[in-house]
Amino acid sequence: MPEISKNEKILMKGCALNKLLTEFSDFLDDNCKIRESTKNLRLKIVKQFLIYLNQQSISSFKSLSSDIIFKYLNCSNLSNSTKSSYLEVLKIFFNFT
Secondary structure: OOOOOHHHHHHHOOOOHHHHHHHHHHHHHHHOOOOHHHHHHHHHHHHHHHHHHHHOOOOOHHHOOHHHHHHHHHOOOOOHHHHHHHHHHHHHHHHHO
């Protein structure tokens, strides 16, 4: 699993994000035949998304909407193709959850 910076640890403190990332990492290992670098990139994307949700005080996937997901994708200066790739990773993650 990718290293988590000190600031990210602070953001994730008190929530189940670390556990969820570990479970997603295990899921990728067990169900996806991908390179370690691809797995790490997927984990990084999901981790960033979960941190964003935490910052927005969203604590349940039940309260997620497409608006929130698109706000996340648009909050950074990503190309449209990168946004599309991120969205594909998030779809894999949501199917996992």
